[in-house]
Amino acid sequence: MAPVKVGIAGLGTVGSGTVNVLQSSAADIARRIGRPIEITHIGARRPNPHCDIGDIRVSADVMALADDPELDILIELIGGTTVARELVLRAIANGKHVVTANKAMIAEHGNEIFAAAAEHGVDVAFEASVAGGIPILKALSEGLAANRINWVAGIINGTGNFILTEMREKGRDFADVLKEAQELGYAEADPTFDVEGIDAAHKLTILASLAFGIPLQFDKVYTEGISKLTAEDIRAADHFGYVIKHLGIARQTSDGVELRVHPTLVPKEVLLANVNGVKNGVMVEGDAVGPTLFYGAGAGSLPTASAVVADVIELARTLAVPQADRVPYLGFQTNGLSDQRVRDIDEVECSFYVRLHVRDRTGVLADITRILSEQGISIEALHQQDVDGDSPVPIVLLTHTVRESAMRQALEQIGALGDVIGDIMRIRVDTLGA
Amino acid sequence: MAPVKVGIAGLGTVGSGTVNVLQSSAADIARRIGRPIEITHIGARRPNPHCDIGDIRVSADVMALADDPELDILIELIGGTTVARELVLRAIANGKHVVTANKAMIAEHGNEIFAAAAEHGVDVAFEASVAGGIPILKALSEGLAANRINWVAGIINGTGNFILTEMREKGRDFADVLKEAQELGYAEADPTFDVEGIDAAHKLTILASLAFGIPLQFDKVYTEGISKLTAEDIRAADHFGYVIKHLGIARQTSDGVELRVHPTLVPKEVLLANVNGVKNGVMVEGDAVGPTLFYGAGAGSLPTASAVVADVIELARTLAVPQADRVPYLGFQTNGLSDQRVRDIDEVECSFYVRLHVRDRTGVLADITRILSEQGISIEALHQQDVDGDSPVPIVLLTHTVRESAMRQALEQIGALGDVIGDIMRIRVDTLGA
Known part of the structure; x- marks a missing residue:
């Protein structure tokens, strides 16, 4: 022919x-x-x-x-x-x-x-x-077509995953690894697209449309990068049994879909937490098939x-x-195609990891827990590190599930306490069905 | 309409x-x-x-x-x-x-x-x-259609994987876990199809045809089950940095394809080694895409x-x-469709794990290593366990890559040594590209 x-x-x-x-x-x-x-x-x-x-x-x-x-x-x-x-x-x-x-x-x-x-x-x-190279779009539009997709969660930016993997495995800082990634050609001279999540947001937009049958809505994706993560956060997450990954998450709820890209604490035992280096991995949970994972090279x-x-x-x-x-x-x-709405990030409900530094003064922890409690936020785990002398005391904690808006208000109040030093880091937690 | x-x-x-x-x-x-x-x-x-x-x-x-x-x-x-x-x-x-x-x-x-x-x-x-539920056939025939597939390696029998996972995580024996699997409904009253690899051989036949474009040739699949594996083997593999999985492997070589189902030592850090319980996982390596993994529920x-x-x-x-x-x-x-031949198992080349028990007599290890050496088999690692008194001494070793026929002949000679007690266990090793 x-x-x-x-x-x-x-x-x-x-x-x-x-x-x-x-x-x-x-x-x-x-x-x-x-x-x-x-x-x-x-x-x-x-x-x-x-x-x-x-x-x-x-x-x-x-x-x-x-x-x-x-x-x-x-x-x-x-x-x-x-x-x-x-x-x-x-x-x-x-x-x-x-x-x-x-x-x-x-x-x-x-x-x-x-x-x-x-x-x-x-x-x-x-x-x-x-x-x-991962045939994930074909999987969503054909292979898993019999399912109502509950959620998609993916490591869909290899540069970001390389950086987080190096930070975790070698205890290195973000800036240090980014420089190496640029030298290796994994990251662009202007790394914004990769590390601030814009590239992942483009990809998540596409995944979500195929998963839920909705029009492409890039402007509605909530996007948060990885540039503020510290080696301390990665160690603390590890201590709690989690790995920090930069995920694109699309979730179907009874009240619209969520479209978000942000650092996420993922339980170590979930396969996606073990997708390392520049590799990509996308989990899809369908109502009939349950959880699935598609893994491979994401670029090149x-x-x-x-x-x-x-x-x-x-x-x-x-x-x-x-x-x-x-x-x-x-x-x-x-x-x-469905015209269901996209949720505002303030409506999202999940657990949070919070890390802050305080002056070592009696009562500061009581103030923090009181504020959390007033917002209806309960603490699952808390770790206050011993330090020498007058150094700021690091506190890390995990909350139970809470609405984003309540978390934001609580952290604003905590940040206003006189004994809290510097910025408060908060990272969302997702057990990915585990 | x-x-x-x-x-x-x-x-x-x-x-x-x-x-x-x-x-x-x-x-x-x-x-x-x-x-x-x-x-x-x-x-x-x-x-x-x-x-x-x-x-x-x-x-x-x-x-x-x-x-x-x-x-x-x-x-x-x-x-x-x-x-x-x-x-x-x-x-x-x-x-x-x-x-x-x-x-x-x-x-x-x-x-x-x-x-x-x-x-x-x-x-x-x-x-x-x-x-x-894993859309692996569509991935092979469509999603990865641009690739020459080098190999496919899959955990494609959930019952067997459940048994091996339980044996590993809880140190239990095969027979004990099989009984539980039968009670849970994961295994049939006659478990032969699952544990002796026949079910996996059926699936491997299909995977290989789609991967390589060859006719279905079920009768040419080499099949070995998991019923002889012991808790001791699983511990020893762990000691060497491996997990034992029951894999279906189809490999393209310059001299025909290999079609085989057998227990396999897989490096712990490979994602497939972490596919546990009744779940299935299939790795596919293509010449363009590199290694990929498809994971999910394999039955139900x-x-x-x-x-x-x-x-x-x-x-x-x-x-x-x-x-x-x-x-x-x-x-x-x-x-x-290609009419390339299917290799005999004797032609396969891989590393081996070997476990045997010997009488504690000076010179027996020298006899074993001499026989291996005469067959051109070099040892990568060897572990001889200390035991009390006159108990048989367990020896476990890993070889470098060797041709199956040479390994078979060496083990026949070793088995004939007067100081070797009971059966010798040998399990193939596959690094799966790691």
Whole structure:
């Protein structure tokens, strides 16, 4: 049969990996779909020494790909949300299927892109946009489709997980490990996207839409980074039997969904707590299947290309299938999406870890526990460390389940006590069903 | 749109779970596929108190389902390999798509069933046949389709994993835990299928075919059970930094594939070593994605129904799609299957754990190490336990990588030494890429 013709826009890390996988797996791919895939056109400003594109046609202007009548599928790997969005919308308007690894574009412009794709009867596939090589989007929209998903909780940023793993295993400080991560190429020169949770929020937006059948709502994700965590917090969490992970959590409640990214204390015995280094892991709890975990590489040239090429294989096999017979963009039919509300962070209920430093004065602990008690917050465990002389005394405690707003008010009052020194750290706790 | 009509053959544990999930998730399923699914006909000898089938038509003769012209999809959940095979072939001949949870039938008769299905242009879906609710077959045939799979290694029998977990965590003996597993309903009265690895071999057969694109070859799986493992072995493995798991392993080598089920020492720090209790976990290593893990419930009414209903949803959505545009039965086009050979167990190369008891006589250890050395087997670690008086001395050792045949010959010679008492235990070691 005639080859399926694809164009690749962007020849960076993921683009070169995609070229490499399409070339090295060409024979196996043909065994799978019964016809070859041919890279017909590449859009890139400059060559990439990590892949040999032979005599494939190259355009410096990526928009040329959207207009190339030869192409069946456009693979968007340029990243960003402006040119990428324009390119994808133009390819769709020209009747091409699209594969993308672009989490920011899908999270922020996915609703618009899917509407355009539906209008033109083409598919948009984006498995590579979340958790790299782990086929978690397919699991949510197909493998676990029989379930009502109760919650999804994922380590979905490898850089952040590398930093937290190093801090825990070696007792190192955040800034110190971040510097190493930058030297190793795991973290960008401006690490904000990774360590402040924006990248994870993009991915969580996508996971939540597929899990619950809701439109993409990136602007409603509550986001908190890991840059304020200290080696002391990680040790104290360990003492209580927990590991601190930077999680994206999407939870279905009877009163709307929760969408949040923040550091989280997770019990040591939960498998997700043992996902270390740059690896990603996503737990999904469904009402029929119970808890599941999907683990693997969350980034990198070849792992991300693995997901890109899996999407290409599926589209290449089903070029002739009408859009109505395909898996819908977000797993649910567009008219079947739910308009349930997203909860404000103040409404969330969970346990908390709290760490603060106080002057060693009789009565300060009584003041703290009184304030907590007045807000209806009960203490599960408390540890006050012995110190020498006049040094500030560290207090760490775990609460029982409490509403976020009550916790916030209690900590404001505690912070106003004269004997509390410096900032109070509070981290949410999630037992993840354990 | 008109409902998709399904018939369910078998109303046991999985059958009742399937009815329950189809009923409880009916609204969400319609949101996904744009039309409802209707259970039109059930084949069962007697009612099941765990599900309310209302006024759904029931036939005591399941064959009536294969001949029911109303049905679009037949769901085979009666188990076994005789009536089930006949039922499925008849439904296929009548142009119905089939969903099944029947690992034995697929592993032993899948090649014949797929040939019949291809002839009649219908699909056969069997996600539920391996690892219950974990969508591992979809991951292999679709999510990881861009990869050349290097190996798959799975804990794919929950009963066996429950027994090994209890033995490890509580120092209990095999027979003692088996009895408890039987009382809890995790193990059958005749536990052979579970503890001797036959159930796992059925599942491994299926995993290997999807991983490597080879025909189903159940008769070529090397199978070894867990009934001879002792608490002493589990302690000794722990001492060396390993956990003993009953794994199904399929490995691609340059000289054919390996298909084997046996107890395996796995390094503690590997995530799979921490999959405990009745849970299942499957690791897949692909050339692009690297190592991945899929974890969840491997059995049970609702988890298995989760996989059955996911398959039903996919078929219901794609009723109008020609078979040629679907994912092929084994992930590869029938004419793209590989005829590579399956290695004999004697050809496998790995490290070994060996445990034996000897009389406390000078020179016996020298005899043992000499025999190992003559077979080209080098020792990585050895531990000889101190004992009182004339008791037999336990020796445990780990070898470096060695060919199975050399290990077998060495152990035959060691076993013939006059000072070796009782049976020698040898267990394969797999670092699973760590």
